[in-house]
Structure formats: C-alpha cells, structure tokens
Amino acid sequence: GIQVEQSPPDLILQEGANSTLRCNFSDSVNNLQWFHQNPWGQLINLFYIPSGTKQNGRLSATTVATERYSLLYISSSQTTDSGVYFCAVARNSGNTPLVFGKGTRLSVIA
Amino acid sequence: EAGVAQSPRYKIIEKRQSVAFWCNPISGHATLYWYQQILGQGPKLLIQFQNNGVVDDSQLPKDRFSAERLKGVDSTLKIQPAKLEDSAVYLCASSLEARVTQYFGPGTRLLVL
Numbered sequence: 001g002i003q004v005e006q007s008p009p010d011l012i013l014q015e016g017a018n019s020t021l022r023c024n025f026s027d028s029v030n031n032l033q034w035f036h037q038n039p040w041g042q043l044i045n046l047f048y049i050p051s052g053t054k055q056n057g058r059l060s061a062t063t064v065a066t067e068r069y070s071l072l073y074i075s076s077s078q079t080t081d082s083g084v085y086f087c088a089v090a091r092n093s094g095n096t097p098l099v100f101g102k103g104t105r106l107s108v109i110a
Numbered sequence: 111e112a113g114v115a116q117s118p119r120y121k122i123i124e125k126r127q128s129v130a131f132w133c134n135p136i137s138g139h140a141t142l143y144w145y146q147q148i149l150g151q152g153p154k155l156l157i158q159f160q161n162n163g164v165v166d167d168s169q170l171p172k173d174r175f176s177a178e179r180l181k182g183v184d185s186t187l188k189i190q191p192a193k194l195e196d197s198a199v200y201l202c203a204s205s206l207e208a209r210v211t212q213y214f215g216p217g218t219r220l221l222v223l
C-alpha cells in the first residue's frame with residue numbers, strides 16, 4: 001500500500017515562531033488532507049489539498065503532487081496550535097481509503 | 111450545523127466481552143467511516159459506508175468486528191469478543207461523498223482489561 005512519512009516526528013516551538021511540517025508519500029494521490037488532533041483527541045480537518053496552495057489564517061499548505069510531498073506552514077504559533085498534525089492521502093485509483101501518517105507532535109510553549 | 115456525534119465517550123470492558131459504539135454523522139453526509147487509532151499512531155480505516163452500502167472493509171477484522179448502517183444515517187460498530195489489543199480510540203467520520211473533506215467525531219476510548 002501507499003506509504004506516508006511525516007517529519008519531524010516531534011517539534012517544540014516558542015510562541016510566535018514559525019514552522020514547516022512535511023509529508024512525503026510513495027504513490028500518486030488524488031486526495032490529501034491535513035488534520036490537527038488537539039490534546040483532547042479531537043481531529044479537525046485543516047485542508048483538503050491534493051494539489052496547489054491554500055491558506056487559512058496563520059496556516060497554509062502546499063502540495064506538489066508530481067514530486068509527492070506536501071508542506072504545512074504554521075506562522076506566529078500559539079499555544080493552542082499544540083497537538084499532533086496528521087497528513088492523510090489516498091492513491092490515485094478507484095475508491096482507495098485515506099492512509100494516515102504517524103503525525104508530527106507539536107508543542108508550543110509560552 | 112451539528113458535528114459528528116459518538117457514544118459512549120469512554121468504555122472499559124474485560125477481554126472476551128462484547129461492546130458496541132454508535133455514530134451519528136453530519137446531516138446529509140452520504141459517506142461514513144469508522145477508524146481505529148492506537149496510541150501513538152495515526153487513525154486506520156476499519157470500514158467505509160456509502161449510504162447503507164459497504165465500500166471498503168478490507169481492514170476490518172471480520173472474525174470479531176462488525177458494523178452496520180441500516181438506514182444510511184447512523185451506524186454501529188461492534189466488537190465481539192474483545193481482545194486486549196482492541197484497546198484504542200474508535201473514531202467515526204463523515205463526508206458529503208467519498209474523496210472529499212472528512213469531519214471527525216470526538217471518538218470513543220476503549221480499554222480492554
């Protein structure tokens with residue numbers, strides 16, 4: 001099946017700092033989503049971004065499908081950004097399910 | 111708009127017992143998913159429904175797990191009998207259709223002793 005690798009696995013930031021999270025995947029995809037899982041376990045969809053660039057407030061994401069990677073940018077980080085960020089992809093054929101990476105655990109300290 | 115509802119939020123059972131989880135998706139969402147998330151890992155799809163039909167259950171341990179979505183709205187996931195390794199968070203998600211944004215419920219935390 002498709003492999004999804006996220007880096008870094010852990011990240012500690014001072015409040016106000018910027019960060020870039022990376023997602024590499026091993027096959028062509030037509031579905032890529034970024035999620036944030038807060039410390040209480042709730043998964044929130046951040047972006048549906050199989051290709052191109054999107055921005056939502058302090059967050060933005062870019063997917064370069066031809067090179068099989070996606071980046072999530074967090075600017076001016078806040079303590080509420082803490083949690084685990086997951087990238088999930090689905091292969092570019094049929095109705096294959098989303099496969100999640102292992103996530104990047106982000107801790108933002110005041 | 112109300113989000114995805116799940117119950118119970120927590121459940122503790124002994125091995126070999128049975129347990130059932132309930133999910134009510136966002137109104138109008140045709141696609142419903144059940145995921146298992148083991149501590150420290152990303153969610154893994156167990157089963158996907160499109161309306162009341164199963165689209166994908168390739169990773170569902172069918173000897174002990176079952177799921178249904180009889181009227182194409184809410185869904186139940188059952189484990190019988192439970193094993194220690196079933197301890198995990200069971201997440202339900204829904205989307206308008208397949209291959210678009212998925213919205214997750216709060217999950218059910220299961221501990222099997």
